[in-house]
Amino acid sequence: MPELPEVETIRTGLAEVLPGKRITKFSVSLKKMFQPAPNVPKRLAGRTVESVSRRGKLLMINLDHDLTLLIHLKMTGQLIYREPVPGKDQGTKLVLAGGHPIPTVGGALPSKVTHATFTFYDGSQLFYNDLRQFGYLKLVRDEDVRFVPIVATFGPEPLERGFTAKKFDEMLRRRSTAKLKPLLLDQTFIAGLGNIYVDESLNLAKLHPLRRAGSLNAAQRRALYQAIKSVLRKSIKVGGTSDNTYVTIHGGRGDYLRVARVYHRTGEPCRACRTSIKRMVVAGRGTHYCPRCQRPPKTPKS
């Protein structure tokens, strides 16, 4: 489930290796994954990567000829980069902390879950893997990027300068009846948070997931603002969260789970008060919280 820190880690990795590289071959084995807009040439071979950017959880590969490739990894998408291998090939098998092998990385690429492959002029390659096939690669003209529905409706970027405490305060007050968990998951409210970092942010701010935005006082709104930024920055610093299929472009893991406050820590002691972390379902998603630090609203039932 790549969220903002994971996508940002991937973006940084790609930005170190791709700019200036010309694509000599692009192959797609699962047609639905590659979605060229009707008004663009579908051929990627010949295009050169200019830069790599990100908006929310959406990765943007900026190409020459005024084209942009939008990549959404959804839950299980991976982008793996390989330098040309002189002679033989094959890396060692990567294993997660829990001992579970990462399903789609390690050994030969392309694998059975590789759905698109870029080959560059120098022989280096970029593989798009996606176990559950929810992700996509959309090719659009630069000037049309802002009209792509998901881009057009994105809320503010939580780590950009424009996202101020004052702005967030106003946003929360405008959505006073919304519950915090579904609200923070809403990409049109704020872009980039997913299940992991919503739970982490709410715990750090000591706010229950079912609290209504309008029930927060000024100090709590401020605490939530700080918590969101703090959690995202911390995760980016350690390369994101690898609890399942997420890996960096070199097949490495993100270390955020080691310092996670509540996510995937059901039954483990709260880092603040040692109370056992609980799990509930909110908005159809597993929600982790500390029942002591995050006290439920007065009227818990919706």
Add this chain to the structure above:
DNA sequence: CACTTGACCTGTCCGC
């Protein structure tokens, strides 16, 4: 508008 549910997918895990 606020929110939920189901669909899209496939691998893992749990209970029997």
Add this chain to the structure above:
DNA sequence: TGCGGACAGGTCAAGT
């Protein structure tokens, strides 16, 4: 050991 089903969660469309 094998099997069925729940579960994982980002986004969108449809429903309450």
